[in-house]
Each structure stands twice: as C-alpha cells, then as structure tokens.
Amino acid sequence: MTMETKQKEQIEIKTIALYQLQPLLRSTLGNKLIVENYTTTSFLPPGENYGSTILAIDAIIRREEKSEKENLHMIAKMAPPTEFQRRVFNSPFTFRKEIFVYERLLPYYRHMEKEFGVNESELFDVIPKYYGSRLSLDPEIDFDDNAVILLENLKTRDYYTGKRDIGVDLDHSKLAVRALARFHALGIAMKHNKPDEYNIIREASKCPEIIKDGFTEYYIPILKKLEENPATRIHYDRCAVILKDESFFEEWLAEPEGEWATIIHKDFWVNNMMFHRDQDGHVDDVKFIDFQNYMYSNPVGEILFFLHSSTDDNVRANNLEELTDLYYEMFISVLLKMKCDIKPFSRESFNEQFLSVAKIEFIHLCFMIKMLTIDVDKTNLNNSTIETVMTRYEGNEMYTKRLESLVLYFVEQNWI
Numbered sequence: 001m002t003m004e005t006k007q008k009e010q011i012e013i014k015t016i017a018l019y020q021l022q023p024l025l026r027s028t029l030g031n032k033l034i035v036e037n038y039t040t041t042s043f044l045p046p047g048e049n050y051g052s053t054i055l056a057i058d059a060i061i062r063r064e065e066k067s068e069k070e071n072l073h074m075i076a077k078m079a080p081p082t083e084f085q086r087r088v089f090n091s092p093f094t095f096r097k098e099i100f101v102y103e104r105l106l107p108y109y110r111h112m113e114k115e116f117g118v119n120e121s122e123l124f125d126v127i128p129k130y131y132g133s134r135l136s137l138d139p140e141i142d143f144d145d146n147a148v149i150l151l152e153n154l155k156t157r158d159y160y161t162g163k164r165d166i167g168v169d170l171d172h173s174k175l176a177v178r179a180l181a182r183f184h185a186l187g188i189a190m191k192h193n194k195p196d197e198y199n200i201i202r203e204a205s206k207c208p209e210i211i212k213d214g215f216t217e218y219y220i221p222i223l224k225k226l227e228e229n230p231a232t233r234i235h236y237d238r239c240a241v242i243l244k245d246e247s248f249f250e251e252w253l254a255e256p257e258g259e260w261a262t263i264i265h266k267d268f269w270v271n272n273m274m275f276h277r278d279q280d281g282h283v284d285d286v287k288f289i290d291f292q293n294y295m296y297s298n299p300v301g302e303i304l305f306f307l308h309s310s311t312d313d314n315v316r317a318n319n320l321e322e323l324t325d326l327y328y329e330m331f332i333s334v335l336l337k338m339k340c341d342i343k344p345f346s347r348e349s350f351n352e353q354f355l356s357v358a359k360i361e362f363i364h365l366c367f368m369i370k371m372l373t374i375d376v377d378k379t380n381l382n383n384s385t386i387e388t389v390m391t392r393y394e395g396n397e398m399y400t401k402r403l404e405s406l407v408l409y410f411v412e413q414n415w416i
Contacts, residue, residue, distance in 0.1 A: 036061065057153070162273075184264060221394040226403065243363060261298060
C-alpha cells in the first residue's frame with residue numbers, strides 16, 4: 001500500500017447509518033417492544049463534533065403488540081466516518097468506556113447516595129436516559145460501523161447547549177459547577193465507602209496511549225500567534241517551554257497520587273453539557289454528555305479547564321473566584337453527606353492543586369480555545385479536513401484575544 005493510498009483511506013468519509021433498531025431497544029425496554037418505523041437525520045452541523053457521528057432518531061414504537069403507539073426521540077452516537085478520527089479518538093476503546101458510564105458508573109453513584117439517605121427525587125441525575133448500546137452487529141467483529149450508543153434526545157424536552165465560541169453566563173456556570181463538584185465528590189465518596197466497586201470504576205477509567213503524530217505541528221501555529229501579539233510576546237519563552245514539553249503525554253495519562261484523585265469527565269466544555277429552563281426562564285437543570293474520555297485524575301484540573309474554556313467574557317473577567325469558591329463548597333458538602341473525612345480536603349490543599357495541574361491544563365486550553373473559536377465556514381472544517389485545519393489554522397481575532405487572556409491570567413497566578 002502506497003503512502004498516498006493510506007492517506008486517502010484515512011480521510012475517506014464512510015456513510016454511517018443505523019440498522020436493526022428494534023433488537024437494540026428490546027435490551028432496555030423489553031422483548032415485546034415493536035418498532036413500527038423510524039427516521040434518522042444528522043443531529044449536529046459540521047465542526048460541532050469530531051469524535052463520533054451523531055444522528056437524531058425519531059421512532060414510533062409499541063411496548064407490546066396491542067399497546068398504543070408512542071413516539072420515541074433519541075440520539076444515536078455512532079462511529080466517526082473517517083479512519084483518521086477513529087485512530088485519533090480510539091473509537092473501539094472509548095465506546096466501551098462510555099457504555100460503562102451509563103450501565104455501571106453512574107448507577108453505582110446513585111445506589112450509594114440511596115444508602116446514605118438521599119431521596120429518590122434528589123439522586124444525582126446528570127445524564128440523558130440510556131436506551132442501550134452495541135459495538136457491532138456481528139459477534140465475531142470487535143467494533144464496526146454499526147457500533148452505537150442510544151440516548152434520549154434532550155432537545156425534544158427543550159434542553160440546549162451554550163454557544164461554543166461565546167461560552168455560558170454566570171447562572172449557567174453556577175449550575176454546571178455545582179453538578180461538576182458533585183460528580184467529582186461522589187467518586188471520592190465511592191473510594192472511601194465502596195472500595196471494591198471503586199476499584200472496578202478506576203480500572204474502567206484507564207485511557208489508551210495518546211496518538212503523538214503531528215503534535216509538533218499542532219503547537220507551531222499557537223506559538224506563532226503568541227509571538228505576533230505584543231501582549232503575549234514578553235511571555236513567549238515560558239509558554240514555549242511548556243507547549244514543546246512532550247512529557248505532556250505521560251502527565252495526561254498518569255494516575256495522580258493522593259486523596260484528591262477521582263473520576264473526572266476530562267472533556268467538560270460547553271458542547272458537552274445541556275441546560276434547561278423552567279417556565280419562568282430560570283436555568284433549572286444541566287445534563288452531561290460525551291463521557292468517552294473520563295479518567296481517574298485530579299478534579300481541580302477539570303474545574304480550571306471549564307472556567308477558562310466554557311464561560312463567557314464577563315464571567316472570566318469577574319466571577320472566576322466566586323465560581324471556584326462555589327465548587328469547593330459543593331464538593332465538601334457532598335463529602336459530608338456521604339460521611340467522608342474532609343480533613344485531607346482543606347481549602348489550603350485545594351488551592352495547592354491548581355499549581356500542580358496548571359501546566360497540563362494550559363496546554364489543553366491553548367489547543368481547545370482554537371477549536372472553540374474556529375470559524376467553521378471560513379476554514380471549511382469538516383470530517384475530511386480536520387487534521388489539516390488543526391495543523392495549519394492559526395486562529396482568528398477572537399482566538400488571539402482568548403489566548404492573550406489565558407496567558408495573562410496564568411502568568412498573574414504564577415502558574416506558568
């Protein structure tokens with residue numbers, strides 16, 4: 001196989017379609033369920049999802065042969081359409097991981113909460129309804145185009161995401177931070193109260209090695225942008241040392257030591273959370289989606305990443321300290337409710353964690369902010385061009401401003 005042929009195979013776009021929905025739904029809704037018919041449409045515009053194919057599924061079902069017809073609105077998360085994406089995101093591995101979240105991890109958390117007296121109506125409810133999954137239609141094949149995770153389509157209940165390039169306001173940020181703190185704290189509570197189950201969770205959270213190909217090319221446009229801007233040029237050397245440090249890969253995958261280690265989402269940005277408003281227009285709920293990257297890691301890195309990737313300009317200018325305080329208060333309150341010793345989780349210890357995670361999250365944010373601010377139309381970003389865009393795209397004016405703000409904040413905190 002020639003290099004050219006191999007490259008073409010990497011970017012060739014496959015047609016991904018959902019087949020045999022009825023047996024899949026029967027795994028969760030019962031063996032008598034009948035799918036009368038269903039339609040599929042693309043759920044997201046180009047540039048809004050890179051690690052999978054997302055389809056909206058509208059099905060008409062009967063629970064039994066003589067039951068009334070029902071409408072079932074779902075999302076089918078399927079394999080990405082190019083081999084490049086499957087290689088980068090290690091789709092066979094990450095699909096298994098995400099299935100574990102819906103079938104084991106979050107049910108573990110809810111069961112523990114029940115044991116500690118949390119009412120049914122107040123149990124941690126942060127994911128869409130799960131309708132089943134599979135990795136292939138052929139039992140002899142490990143993973144193929146028919147891999148799918150079926151979830152409730154939250155948009156049909158008026159859930160929505162924030163704007164990728166703008167981020168969310170203070171009310172949305174508070175709701176997300178509270179839920180994130182609870183998610184992190186429940187992992188630590190499992191470690192203290194249910195060590196056997198926690199060991200299962202920890203083992204399932206392991207990640208594959210990161211594909212290093214082209215990493216040097218990815219950071220070159222970032223450094224160029226830092227050098228061109230007078231506000232960041234004076235900090236170029238310290239930024240360059242961090243961005244060129246290939247120990248990033250080992251540090252990203254390394255399991256942390258100490259009491260703070262827990263299960264984190266690891267991809268907690270604006271597109272991976274959905275919000276809901278009540279009848280009066282107040283934000284009253286948040287759901288997390290896309291769990292394929294969750295890890296056993298330091299939770300402080302995740303709150304730092306969220307605050308700088310997914311909040312709007314006003315929040316980043318005025319409310320970072322307030323949201324950090326809110327996170328810590330919620331985190332401790334959950335540990336107390338789960339009868340955990342909070343001595344190892346002092347505020348002083350919490351503050352110290354930021355320095356330990358700052359370098360890796362700085363790299364993470366520099367790459368992520370470029371994708372958050374990218375102009376999909378101008379760059380012609382789609383599944384076949386993502387690799388080229390990542391290595392060559394230098395960013396727009398919004399990216400320059402966001403990158404400047406990030407660098408100056410991290411310098412001010414003495415984190416880099």
